[in-house]
Amino acid sequence: MANVRRDPERDYLFEAILTLETVDDCYRFFDDLCTVKEISEMARRMSVAKMLDENTVYNDIVARTGLSTATISRVNRCLRYGSDGYRDVLDRLKLKEKEKEGTE
Helix, strand or coil, X not given: CCCCCCCHHHHHHHHHHHCCCCHHHHHHHHHHHCCHHHHHHHHHHHHHHHHHHCCCCHHHHHHHHCCXXXXXXXXXXXXXXXXXXXXXXXXXXXXXXXXXXXXX
């Protein structure tokens, strides 16, 4: 099924992101692309997704992040019923962490 949100500009953006090779590359690119607040919001949502995946309760997530329960609920809904974007990334990060632990 085609994603109705796809368009050439978004494809170009995502292709650009896929060229980034290091965390430093990401910092430089996103510093140019986004405001500090936008980057912070995205980072906080990823943290929420990780905490939800670890079965952290909403009250603890609110206390740690300062995000509203509405935002946490939205992330949870996307994590559970969305396009699997959070799920794929979280699973890849877990695998990367396990591989890193195996080399230490």
